[in-house]
Amino acid sequence: MELPWARKPTSAELVRAFACAAVLLWVNLYIARDFFSAHTAYMNSMHGFWAAMAKRAGAGWWRPMWWPYWDCGIPFEAAYAPLVPGLTALWAALGRISHDQAFGCVTGFFYCLGPLALFAMAWGITRAAGASFFAGLFYSLTSVTQWAAPDGQFHLDKIFEARRLFLASAWDETPHMSAVSLLPLAILFLALAIDRRRKRWYAAAALTIALMTVTSAFGAVAAGMAAACLLFVLRRERWAANTLLVACIGVYAYLMAMAWVPPSVLRAIRESAVASDQERWTLGTVTAAAILILGWSILWPLLQRWTRDWQLQFFALFAWLLFSLPFTGEMLHRQLMPQPGRYKLELEMALALALVFGAAELLKKVPVGIRRALVFLAVALTVEQVANFRKLEKTDLFPKEETQTVEYRAAVWVASNLPGKRVFFPGSMAQWANDFAGVLQFSGGSWSMATNQSQQNAQADIVFGGGPGIREISINWLKAFGVSAVAMSGPNSQEYWHPYADPKKFEGLPVLWADSGITIYQVPSRSDSLAHVVPSQAIVARPPRNPEDGAQAARFAAALDDASLPLASLTWQGTNHIRIHTTAAPGQAISVQVGYHPGWYATVNGQRRAIYKDGLGLMWLRPECNGTCEIAMDYDGGWGLWLCRVLSYASILGLAGLAAFGLSKRPSHSRATAAGMDGPHPQLVR
Numbered sequence: 001m002e003l004p005w006a007r008k009p010t011s012a013e014l015v016r017a018f019a020c021a022a023v024l025l026w027v028n029l030y031i032a033r034d035f036f037s038a039h040t041a042y043m044n045s046m047h048g049f050w051a052a053m054a055k056r057a058g059a060g061w062w063r064p065m066w067w068p069y070w071d072c073g074i075p076f077e078a079a080y081a082p083l084v085p086g087l088t089a090l091w092a093a094l095g096r097i098s099h100d101q102a103f104g105c106v107t108g109f110f111y112c113l114g115p116l117a118l119f120a121m122a123w124g125i126t127r128a129a130g131a132s133f134f135a136g137l138f139y140s141l142t143s144v145t146q147w148a149a150p151d152g153q154f155h156l157d158k159i160f161e162a163r164r165l166f167l168a169s170a171w172d173e174t175p176h177m178s179a180v181s182l183l184p185l186a187i188l189f190l191a192l193a194i195d196r197r198r199k200r201w202y203a204a205a206a207l208t209i210a211l212m213t214v215t216s217a218f219g220a221v222a223a224g225m226a227a228a229c230l231l232f233v234l235r236r237e238r239w240a241a242n243t244l245l246v247a248c249i250g251v252y253a254y255l256m257a258m259a260w261v262p263p264s265v266l267r268a269i270r271e272s273a274v275a276s277d278q279e280r281w282t283l284g285t286v287t288a289a290a291i292l293i294l295g296w297s298i299l300w301p302l303l304q305r306w307t308r309d310w311q312l313q314f315f316a317l318f319a320w321l322l323f324s325l326p327f328t329g330e331m332l333h334r335q336l337m338p339q340p341g342r343y344k345l346e347l348e349m350a351l352a353l354a355l356v357f358g359a360a361e362l363l364k365k366v367p368v369g370i371r372r373a374l375v376f377l378a379v380a381l382t383v384e385q386v387a388n389f390r391k392l393e394k395t396d397l398f399p400k401e402e403t404q405t406v407e408y409r410a411a412v413w414v415a416s417n418l419p420g421k422r423v424f425f426p427g428s429m430a431q432w433a434n435d436f437a438g439v440l441q442f443s444g445g446s447w448s449m450a451t452n453q454s455q456q457n458a459q460a461d462i463v464f465g466g467g468p469g470i471r472e473i474s475i476n477w478l479k480a481f482g483v484s485a486v487a488m489s490g491p492n493s494q495e496y497w498h499p500y501a502d503p504k505k506f507e508g509l510p511v512l513w514a515d516s517g518i519t520i521y522q523v524p525s526r527s528d529s530l531a532h533v534v535p536s537q538a539i540v541a542r543p544p545r546n547p548e549d550g551a552q553a554a555r556f557a558a559a560l561d562d563a564s565l566p567l568a569s570l571t572w573q574g575t576n577h578i579r580i581h582t583t584a585a586p587g588q589a590i591s592v593q594v595g596y597h598p599g600w601y602a603t604v605n606g607q608r609r610a611i612y613k614d615g616l617g618l619m620w621l622r623p624e625c626n627g628t629c630e631i632a633m634d635y636d637g638g639w640g641l642w643l644c645r646v647l648s649y650a651s652i653l654g655l656a657g658l659a660a661f662g663l664s665k666r667p668s669h670s671r672a673t674a675a676g677m678d679g680p681h682p683q684l685v686r
Helices: 013-037 047-056 084-095 099-126 129-141 155-159 163-170 175-198 199-213 217-233 235-258 263-275 283-306 310-331 340-363 368-396 406-417 429-434 453-464 470-480 551-560 638-662 669-672
Strands: 421-425 483-489 510-515 518-522 531-535 568-572 577-584 588-595 600-604 605-611 618-621 627-635
Touching: 013 099, 013 129, 013 163, 013 368, 047 099, 047 175, 047 429, 084 099, 084 175, 084 453, 084 605, 099 129, 099 163, 099 175, 099 340, 129 340, 129 368, 129 638, 155 310, 163 175, 163 340, 163 368, 175 235, 175 340, 199 217, 199 235, 199 638, 217 235, 217 310, 217 340, 217 483, 217 531, 235 453, 235 638, 263 638, 283 310, 310 340, 340 368, 368 429, 368 600, 406 510, 429 483, 453 470, 470 483, 531 551, 531 568, 531 577, 600 618
Parallel strands: 421 483
Antiparallel strands: 483 518, 510 518, 531 588, 568 577, 577 627, 588 618, 600 605, 600 627
């Protein structure tokens, strides 16, 4: 007898499935409906970060674009995974609403999609509508990770917390949550691809994984872990062929995503993890891996003795794999993956599947009366939780006026009074500034994918540094990176994070603006331009070895203040074009305090000049002119980013062509049988 998923569902099964999906959709829409009509201005969140990308990306969705707003300038691809900001921009344009409100709509969409996708995947591979429905409901209305891997202290009632809703509304997890919402579809399509060997499932799996990749870095990792578990339980006797198939699907998925997540971004993510004491791999990583393997080795034979259903085996193994990350990272302080606690979002989904389907297996031998009583209890708890979640959502998403925040007032003041000047905003001010104004920031980007570790080290020194001489060191860093003004948030200010270890370090500098505990100081400098003529030997040659190594920066800062050197003016013409006017003599260099990237090209008085990277991760060039220098610098991303674009667009067009011309063609019975793609498979027969 074939397993349920190997046959076409009956009309009655489809009706039950659609009814269950409709109830799940109603429950989540009822809870989260204010996402679609209200926007929450939580300044501790990065909502303004995503809205800024949506508002200012322009043509960056389609071609390489420089992003001058964060971290002294970065490629747009390095700002963040683009799907959520891109959908926000599209929603704002089609709905003619603000980007902030559109971001809320995108958040609400993915919040409701997650439980539906979970149900679709579970029903698709089991045809068990009841268990799949309760798994989706359990995922919607509980936080079971608060029992398995709690945030803070363990309490029994934490399971009833609306953790996913809180993370989406008040914190920063919309992109990650969006990738998790697509994860069940990736699992379903991968399972069908492995079992059916049909082009339609190859294409669906590759497209879903590509969307997860351009949604969040966690998306690709979660898809890889799910694929590994599927390979372990499904058609094990064809493991090598299945592995090759899944690898090809993964490669094609990355080719489609490569335009927006190029290898340079993956390298930056890795370098950022290595640079962090909390995120890098250590000897403890080996111990964490050993714990994962031990648990797997114990669980797998138990599962084989308990059940023959590969679906339940998959749910259990996937739950263990995801649980091992926060367990070893947060509880045992041994890092298996960067940011292990973040995988609790995926763990919520995996535990819902494992617990509900495991309970369903056990309840098969329980009397019908007890099962009915348990269903009644589940319905009663559902009504309670829906009411509780709705109350919490109304509190969390109550509209707040952004223009009344100090983050808004500071950003607008800087845009009006310091146009084109680079500013260092701390904490929540940096996260929201570019939602309100097109200011150029020294900070503002995501540390987890920073492309310039020298800038990150300098930022850490300015914010967290203390002790003798830290004031002078910090000022030298600010000068070296072209910062004209620095905002200081006092311990009682409205700025949320209050990150400065010494909030008084800049007292005595000229005050430009003060409000609600925030003071913006002017950084003393001879010129607030981002271009400077300096002696060639003053260029910082090597990256500082640690944040406290400011000797090179001090020497460079002194050269910037040398009154005997000519001044240089720098103007932006859009985001991809810089024009510099100055005079220079032989032996002098032009320092451009904008992040280096090989996609920048320069001409001096019409002659091509090479651009170099200094030890601070900024650009400089030898003008080789004696007198007036007219410098044009233009960014096109370089051949690397263009190659990524070409490969992505070709892969997407290839998939579209396959969908248009290839998916409707079914192989003949004889060819399918010869290829091992038809007929009952031993693992699909009881």
